[in-house]
Amino acid sequence: MGEHRQRYNEEFKKQTVQFIQEQTKTVGDLAEELNIPKSTLHQWMSQYRELKNELKS
Template identity: 70%
Template structure:
């Protein structure tokens, strides 16, 4: 037979969300600690989250933003390399056009 489904009252859900917001642990760690599925906690967060219970820069948010910044820096460096390559190609084409557009001397 299947496992009995757990039911939680609204107050428990709200207290749990407040607990998640006050911690520096990940949602997965808290889910394991409370023996509640991670997806359920994410659903509760979406439903009951209030930002006054949450520090402006929690550790996970800082890590996420640092990772995003690194990705954007890599993208920017790749685009800078592409621009340098295209500028070099353009300079070569300009020289070629200049050379071949000269009228032959007799």
């Protein structure tokens, strides 16, 4: 049987990154709570940090 991959929309990703940045918990703790792989959260953080910096320029 193949593994079913969860897909997330852009708004969810942006809100999750914002939530991570406002928390005092570790990314690992939040990944466990949200049931999203830690590596995925790191990718989103990297992606949306870059977008945020581009918007400021």
